[in-house]
Amino acid sequence: MDHDQNFKNLIIDYPLDALALFAEAEAPHFDQAANITPIRQQQLKDVLGGRYRELDVPLLVEWPNGEREALLFVLEEESVSRNFSIHRLAHYCLDLAQMFATNRVVPVVIFLGDASQDKQLVLAGDRGTYLTFHYLYAALAQMPWQQYENSDNLVACLNLPNMRYQPEERIDVHAKAFRGLMRLEPDIGRQTKYLDFIDIYTNLSDNELQRYQEKYPEEVKKMTSFSQRYEQQGIEKGIQQGMQQGMQQGMQQGEAAMLLLLVETKFGSPSAQTIKRIETADSQTLLLWSKRIIAANSLNDIWH
Structure with missing residues (x-):
């Protein structure tokens, strides 16, 4: 660790x-x-x-x-x-x-x-x-954990598992640390990050986890809820990024197809090398080439 x-x-x-x-x-x-x-x-x-x-x-x-x-x-x-x-x-x-x-x-x-x-x-x-x-x-x-269990200092709350307590108090320490995290940190990303911190340093056994679920059902429900919400936000962000990338890719493909049509109209069927060069160019380059083709007398006039 x-x-x-x-x-x-x-x-x-x-x-x-x-x-x-x-x-x-x-x-x-x-x-x-x-x-x-x-x-x-x-x-x-x-x-x-x-x-x-x-x-x-x-x-x-x-x-x-x-x-x-x-x-x-x-x-x-x-x-x-x-x-x-x-x-x-x-x-x-x-x-x-x-x-x-x-x-x-x-x-x-x-x-x-x-x-x-x-x-x-x-x-x-x-x-x-x-x-x-x-x-x-x-x-x-x-440091006695009870001294900090209701603290407004988030670092103190997160470190309750590292403080002095009796073994039978371990699940209470975790619950208090989690409540402090929920009370003092509004950002869901950091909530997830520092729930991991609490879990690592509390290190509940399987038996303690079972007792925790029985004694603190509301805390378990909240943990499950915000973890799912954070996961959903990650999925939605991934979808949004994918759509944006897809739109950009679609625009690039449309610009490449238009330039190839202009090349064919003005200079005849393009070679495989020319097709590859145009299809792999970015949108900014395609826009530049589309402007150059108007006055171009040869393909070289487009590239340079």
């Missing part, structure tokens, strides 16, 4: 909610005027080269009125805490600080399990401390 990509998608889709949940100490002062922009991957690759980490998510927070200096958040997801390296994170933050010519950098680590023991890095000698580094973190498995 690609946890890194799942969380990268989540953060990019809902950056304000992500910062409010994962970087709570820095986020309370944000307002709707703040502009949150994910840093483009290519921009990072060009500058950082081999030190670029594709699945880290740097977010630049700016205020259009200039009342506050921009903040750069560096979010890293770790599904296994022992894989976390505070040295690597510190190095990456220093790279980004240099790249953006700022010291306003906030490192944030999202642990799916327990938090790492390495919460602070200190470089020191016998007489002094010369560099200290620490980061904000959210250890989802240590």
